[in-house]
Amino acid sequence: MGTLGKLQALRSGELSAVENLERFLERIEKMNRELNAFLQLNPRAREEAEEVDRRIGRGEGGRLSGLVVAVKSNINVLGLRATCASRTLEDYVSTYDAEVITRIRREGGVVVGMTNMDEFACGSSGESSAFGPTGNPSAPGYIPGGSSSGSAAAVAAGLCDLALGTDTGGSIRNPASHCGVAGLKPTYGLVPRHGLIDLGMSLDQIGPLAPDVHGLSLLMECIAGKNPGEGMMLEVERVSYELEGDVGGMRIGVCPQFSFLTDPRINEVVERKVERLRELGAEVEEVSIPHLEHALSAYYLIVSVEFFSATRRYDGRKYGKRIEEVCGEEVLRRIAMGSYISRKEYRGKYYQRALQLRTLIRKEFSSAFRRVEVLVGPTVPKLPHRLGQKLSPLEMYAYDYLTVPANLAGICAGVVKAGEVGGIPVGIQVQGPPLGEEKILRVMRALEAGA
Numbered sequence: 050m051g052t053l054g055k056l057q058a059l060r061s062g063e064l065s066a067v068e069n070l071e072r073f074l075e076r077i078e079k080m081n082r083e084l085n086a087f088l089q090l091n092p093r094a095r096e097e098a099e100e101v102d103r104r105i106g107r108g109e110g111g112r113l114s115g116l117v118v119a120v121k122s123n124i125n126v127l128g129l130r131a132t133c134a135s136r137t138l139e140d141y142v143s144t145y146d147a148e149v150i151t152r153i154r155r156e157g158g159v160v161v162g163m164t165n166m167d168e169f170a171c172g173s174s175g176e177s178s179a180f181g182p183t184g185n186p187s188a189p190g191y192i193p194g195g196s197s198s199g200s201a202a203a204v205a206a207g208l209c210d211l212a213l214g215t216d217t218g219g220s221i222r223n224p225a226s227h228c229g230v231a232g233l234k235p236t237y238g239l240v241p242r243h244g245l246i247d248l249g250m251s252l253d254q255i256g257p258l259a260p261d262v263h264g265l266s267l268l269m270e271c272i273a274g275k276n277p278g279e280g281m282m283l284e285v286e287r288v289s290y291e292l293e294g295d296v297g298g299m300r301i302g303v304c305p306q307f308s309f310l311t312d313p314r315i316n317e318v319v320e321r322k323v324e325r326l327r328e329l330g331a332e333v334e335e336v337s338i339p340h341l342e343h344a345l346s347a348y349y350l351i352v353s354v355e356f357f358s359a360t361r362r363y364d365g366r367k368y369g370k371r372i373e374e375v376c377g378e379e380v381l382r383r384i385a386m387g388s389y390i391s392r393k394e395y396r397g398k399y400y401q402r403a404l405q406l407r408t409l410i411r412k413e414f415s416s417a418f419r420r421v422e423v424l425v426g427p428t429v430p431k432l433p434h435r436l437g438q439k440l441s442p443l444e445m446y447a448y449d450y451l452t453v454p455a456n457l458a459g460i461c462a463g464v465v466k467a468g469e470v471g472g473i474p475v476g477i478q479v480q481g482p483p484l485g486e487e488k489i490l491r492v493m494r495a496l497e498a499g500a
Contacts, residue, residue: 070095073161084186086165088163090162114156117211118153119208120150120164120213124244129142133166149241149272152272164202165198167198172195174192174194175199175224182437185433185436188473190435197212201230205229218252218348219453222478230259231466232258235256239461241276241279241282252348270287270289296330296491300421301326302334302421302423303426304335304337326425338413348449356384356387410454414460428475461482461485
């Protein structure tokens, strides 16, 4: 049953919010020991579902009307542990709801629990959690991708209706591709960041993961829009998306640089989907992002500096443990890198140049979007490795080659399943200009309908 079918069943009374929740809890009980997608379940979930049923009975169910939502463990949910999958915060219990959680509850969503992730969102595989790696239900034995590994795996395994992830350099889109689900990184500033434990404040965005594009659209309509008490937000009160429009005549761009360093087997899957768009009447043309190859190095310089700054609060005094004493290898590596680059004598040599390159990449995307309405291409340049396989840091960072440019440019980007290679899901990435979510969702819907 798709998202819209489930929603109709809930609103009609064919299925109650409590029944919906109980079915997921039964699946979680059976599957989570092996999958490790959830770090904590919400002990008040049944109580919340009962209240939603009463609201539905009064005709006040909201847009989510009892749909069950999983939440990445770097987003605060009142009374639950926001650990960031780290020993640093393993005892930290949230004292408030993040703004996106407040909005989900207002619309009748039921929070089922907190999902696993790469520690402090530092990772692309789902393996760096202090509480053990997440499995991939769509490709057993392979990584699910990260850092929103638990949210993507939970959706793929049917352990929830919808999930929240965060995307700093691909952390929603990467696992969406590897797990064969739909994911969306919104335009920077469209979704409130209040209550998010940040990795890189100028890059992070909270966004949805879902089994289908309608689920992405629905959750976005609930969480997007300006939060009056928060800076760095766009002047958008709310969003509403129409997905059923024709893509005929739409100008769609492909970029040769996207496929240059990508596994030919992935390119083949993506090219078949591009051909499908042509068959639907879209006009496909080549565009160029000349400095795309430099985006990865610029991203890691910027995010390391911002992450180092953000982690100075974890000194073991006010709450949590001192991060350097308990964190994993990748977190420690990024702290060390950020500390080094932040020194006065190196800021101009590395950090300032990275910011200049970021501005250049933003301008190149803007130029491309004057010619085309969206860009399509692969999401990750290589297939996922096997769980436990040792990769060098540079090999791991290479997973982000095609996703970090959207974060640097502040644009929106979504992923939907394009096909499989040897039984492993492969996602196609659709990128759009700032506030171009409706266009990319419409293209994603057309691709999904033709799967």
